[in-house]
Amino acid sequence: MTPARQPLVCLASASPRRRDLLLSIGVDADIRPCDIDETPKPNESxxxxxxxLAVEKALAADALTPLPTLGSDTAVVLDGHILGKPRDQAHGAEMLAxxxxxxxxxxxxxxLTGPAGVLACCVTTQVRLGEINDEQIAAYWQTGEPLDKAGGYAIQGLASVFVxxxxxxYSAVVGLPLYETAALLSQQGVPIWNNVLS
Ligand SMILES: Cc1cn([C@H]2C[C@H](O)[C@@H](COP(=O)(O)OP(=O)(O)OP(=O)(O)O)O2)c(=O)[nH]c1=O
Incomplete structure (x- = not known):
């Protein structure tokens, strides 16, 4: 018999990667995606x-649940400019090129919201892609993988051959930095591995 689910946190995210990453450290989550305006503010770093955005996502779902609520956001940044998710094939190809x-x-x-208030952190990872030619860019688009990914590629998927x-x-690039997330969870009293991290 499958053991009953016991969500320890609410995850304000539609990303299956974030759910899976949390599960990989033993944290089951109640999933409550929320739609917020993701337009950058003028001159915002x-x-x-x-x-x-991570705070806005966490707070939007926090009102709906007594559980600590986690929000997250990932951006690919090239020369100081944020590359979003590809709007279409031409945009995806432009970003990968x-x-x-x-x-x-x-x-x-x-x-992460909880008894300690709203705690937040940001993790920066440097990634270098090898040369990708036009034929590879076109073939990669056809896989469907780039569509919902910041920067139009997935390090954990077929694009690993370009990395x-x-x-x-690594987990931060996929969508959730697990080392830092574990620290936030423990600061909010969420038990991980029977509290061995507290
Ligand atoms: C660079 C990169 C991004 N991504 C993903 C992580 C995020 O899910 C997504 C960036 O978009 P986000 O807006 O951070 O997240 P999301 O829209 O998927 O989910 P939600 O806002 O509901 O939490 O890109 C990968 O899966 N692999 C990668 O290599």
Whole structure:
């Protein structure tokens, strides 16, 4: 018999990657995606932007549940500019061509509500992609993988063949920095592995 689910947190996210990453450290979540306006403010830095969105997502769902609520946001940043998710094939191709053979940053912020108030952090990871030619870019688009990913690629998927190096947090690039998330969970009293991290 499958044991009953016992959600320890509410996850304000539609991302299956975030749910799976939390589950991978033994934290089951109640899923409550929320729709917020993701337009950057004028002159907002990428770091301020992802933290603001993570906090807004967490607070939007927090009102609906007694559980600590986690929100997160990931942005791919090239030369200081945020690349969002591809709108269409041409936009996806443009982003991948810009990232080809270059180093860029992936910023992921996490916010967690709870007894300690709203706690948030931001993790920056350096990723370098090898050269990607037009034929590969077109073939990659056809896989369907780029569509819902910041920067139009998924390090955990078929695009792993383009990733020459990574410095920082792999889980953060996929959508949730697990080292930092575990620290926030423990600060909010959420038990991980029977509290061995507290
Ligand atoms: C760079 C990169 C991003 N991504 C994903 C992580 C995020 O899910 C997504 C960035 O978009 P986000 O807006 O951060 O998240 P989301 O829209 O998927 O989910 P929600 O806002 O409901 O939490 O891109 C990967 O899966 N792999 C990668 O290599």
């Amino acid at each position: 990428p770091g301020d932007y992802v933290v603001r 810009a990232l080809s053979g270059r180093r860029h940053e992936v910023l992921t912020a996490v916010a 020459a190096s990574i410095e920082g947090s």
